[in-house]
Amino acid sequence: MDLRTLRPSSSSTVRRLEERVADLEADLAEMRQHQLRLAELADVVQELLVPVAQQDREAVDAAVERFRKSL
Amino acid sequence: MAGARIRPGISRVDDQGLRLRALDDRALDVCFDGRRVWTFWTLRDTEGTGPLRRVAWPRPLVKHLDGRSVVAVRDSASGATYFEQELALGSGAGRVEVVSPKGVELGFDKSGKLVPTFAGRSERDLGSLLDATEAVVAALRECGLEPFLAYGTLLGAVREGRVLGHDSDADLGYVSRHDTPVQVARESFRVQRELAERGFATYRYSGGAFRVDVQEGGVTRGLDVFGGFLDRGRLYLMGEVGTPFLEEWLWPLTTAQLSGRTLPVPAQPEHLLEAMYGAGWKVPDPAFKFTTPARTTRALEGWFRGTQPGIRYWERRASASTRGSFREPSVLARRAARLAGELGAEVLDVGAGRGADSVWLARQGVPVTAYDYVPRGLRDAVDVAAAEELPLDVRPLNLTEWRSVLAEGAHLAHDPRPRVVLARHVLDATSAFGRESLARLCSMALREGGRLLADLHVVDDAAGGDRPGDPGEDAPDWMVGRPDAEAVATLLRRYGATRVVTKRLPNRDRTTVRMVGEWSAWT
Numbered sequence: 001m002d003l004r005t006l007r008p009s010s011s012s013t014v015r016r017l018e019e020r021v022a023d024l025e026a027d028l029a030e031m032r033q034h035q036l037r038l039a040e041l042a043d044v045v046q047e048l049l050v051p052v053a054q055q056d057r058e059a060v061d062a063a064v065e066r067f068r069k070s071l
Numbered sequence: 072m073a074g075a076r077i078r079p080g081i082s083r084v085d086d087q088g089l090r091l092r093a094l095d096d097r098a099l100d101v102c103f104d105g106r107r108v109w110t111f112w113t114l115r116d117t118e119g120t121g122p123l124r125r126v127a128w129p130r131p132l133v134k135h136l137d138g139r140s141v142v143a144v145r146d147s148a149s150g151a152t153y154f155e156q157e158l159a160l161g162s163g164a165g166r167v168e169v170v171s172p173k174g175v176e177l178g179f180d181k182s183g184k185l186v187p188t189f190a191g192r193s194e195r196d197l198g199s200l201l202d203a204t205e206a207v208v209a210a211l212r213e214c215g216l217e218p219f220l221a222y223g224t225l226l227g228a229v230r231e232g233r234v235l236g237h238d239s240d241a242d243l244g245y246v247s248r249h250d251t252p253v254q255v256a257r258e259s260f261r262v263q264r265e266l267a268e269r270g271f272a273t274y275r276y277s278g279g280a281f282r283v284d285v286q287e288g289g290v291t292r293g294l295d296v297f298g299g300f301l302d303r304g305r306l307y308l309m310g311e312v313g314t315p316f317l318e319e320w321l322w323p324l325t326t327a328q329l330s331g332r333t334l335p336v337p338a339q340p341e342h343l344l345e346a347m348y349g350a351g352w353k354v355p356d357p358a359f360k361f362t363t364p365a366r367t368t369r370a371l372e373g374w375f376r377g378t379q380p381g382i383r384y385w386e387r388r389a390s391a392s393t394r395g396s397f398r399e400p401s402v403l404a405r406r407a408a409r410l411a412g413e414l415g416a417e418v419l420d421v422g423a424g425r426g427a428d429s430v431w432l433a434r435q436g437v438p439v440t441a442y443d444y445v446p447r448g449l450r451d452a453v454d455v456a457a458a459e460e461l462p463l464d465v466r467p468l469n470l471t472e473w474r475s476v477l478a479e480g481a482h483l484a485h486d487p488r489p490r491v492v493l494a495r496h497v498l499d500a501t502s503a504f505g506r507e508s509l510a511r512l513c514s515m516a517l518r519e520g521g522r523l524l525a526d527l528h529v530v531d532d533a534a535g536g537d538r539p540g541d542p543g544e545d546a547p548d549w550m551v552g553r554p555d556a557e558a559v560a561t562l563l564r565r566y567g568a569t570r571v572v573t574k575r576l577p578n579r580d581r582t583t584v585r586m587v588g589e590w591s592a593w594t
Contacts, residue, residue: 025369028373035375036278040278040474067264067474071275
């Protein structure tokens with residue numbers, strides 16, 4: 001549906017459009033929030049995965065502590 | 072047209088405030104014994120009909136208004152004096168002194184807080200803040216960023232060549248070479264980590280901004296570091312900016328003088344100042360209020376924020392000292408003490424506030440870790456624990472930051488032992504993400520078995536506000552959303568609780584639900 005071609009000729013059309021805008025804003029906010037969560041997960045993985053993969057217990061402990069203290 | 076404006080007239084200044092005549096809106100400085108303390112706008116900040124206006128003293132100022140003082144009211148932009156008279160306020164004894172308990176001169180900053188201002192500081196204090204600014208600029212460069220002065224600090228440098236007297240902090244910004252929020256946030260995390268490794272104390276506001284705390288003449292001042300990025304001709308800068316912008320307005324950075332120091336600024340700083348303060352940025356306005364477009368706020372909120380629910384309320388609570396005297400322990404804390412004794416467990420007090428329950432538990436001999444996302448509120452608890460050698464540890468934890476929860480959870484999972492998690496009014500003071508995080512933290516902390524004890528207010532649909540999730544007018548100020556006890560119980564089970572008991576507590580002003588979640592030891 002091309003919104004520009006719609007003529008808000010009745011209050012029900014206006015209401016439908018208002019609801020649609022609210023829905024779109026909510027959808028957009030929901031998608032935007034994934035940016036921060038993805039960044040957080042990538043950061044945790046990057047900082048902690050390498051010492052875990054190396055199976056170096058001391059390095060894992062040190063990485064967890066260093067990460068915690070840097071927050 | 073400035074020439075056609077009619078001067079405002081101040082008709083009365085007394086214990087209640089000011090009465091004035093004003094036809095147009097302009098910023099006026101109020102000075103006590105020659106020192107600017109407060110600025111207000113003649114129409115925006117006053118009440119009245121037509122040109123007859125009145126404005127009450129801001130509440131934080133009232134307690135200082137006791138004594139005699141030469142009160143002057145001046146035009147912020149032109150410096151013209153509209154009123155100047157020696158007055159007796161309050162008891163009229165002594166001089167009015169608007170100072171902190173340590174004697175540091177205070178003034179209202181642009182966010183309406185009464186804070187130590189640069190205007191009241193010595194050259195030496197100012198010098199140490201400029202030193203700190205240079206040090207943080209250098210450190211950010213070492214981290215691969217191109218920092219520049221931002222907001223009020225940029226305004227001071229470009230317009231006046233000096234730190235603005237009414238400002239209370241220093242602001243830095245940078246525009247990332249990345250162009251998506253996820254990359255910008257990752258870069259911000261990396262830089263904060265590298266600053267911490269260099270010994271700087273930091274505090275994160277959002278995925279795109281953090282503060283570096285520096286000591287200046289006995290006062291801790293925050294240097295805010297705002298991240299930004301350019302996306303297809305649009306500049307977003309944390310805080311308040313989202314506007315069409317050209318790269319050549321930013322890069323290559325140039326320099327400006329700030330109270331005698333040479334510091335970096337954007338290539339054409341006037342464009343950024345216009346984006347921050349509007350076309351009128353050249354005219355001084357110490358009472359400036361940002362009118363950020365809703366589109367910009369929505370974008371910055373969505374991409375970077377949501378990690379500090381209710382922060383203003385909790386910061387305010389945290390700044391009030393307990394003077395070492397704590398309220399009586401909560402019913403839930405007493406129950407936690409009994410359970411900890413039975414299970415041989417330690418207690419994790421999540422959302423510990425000022426630590427009354429934590430200190431009481433530690434005094435019963437129960438090992439306690441007190442968590443809060445405003446750890447400043449726990450400073451008295453730390454002092455008491457040190458003085459009495461209590462088994463109390465204090466650690467920062469933000470349930471709305473995945474990194475914080477996963478890192479603390481990993482730390483706890485690494486040291487498995489029986490635990491009781493005490494969460495008194497946490498589930499109803501955080502977002503849905505925060506509630507899930509508490510469940511996740513329990514699943515990581517309680518691998519040797521243990522319990523979650525939680526109290527939360529619930530709001531029936533009829534009592535809630537009009538919007539979905541609005542707790543309604545009768546809810547406490549700190550309440551976030553309308554958590555549903557049954558949904559929380561389901562969440563806890565999903566995160567490994569083998570049993571959840573929910574009980575509505577009778578005879579309370581508000582409906583409170585007590586939840587006990589039980590985790591069994593992993594076999």
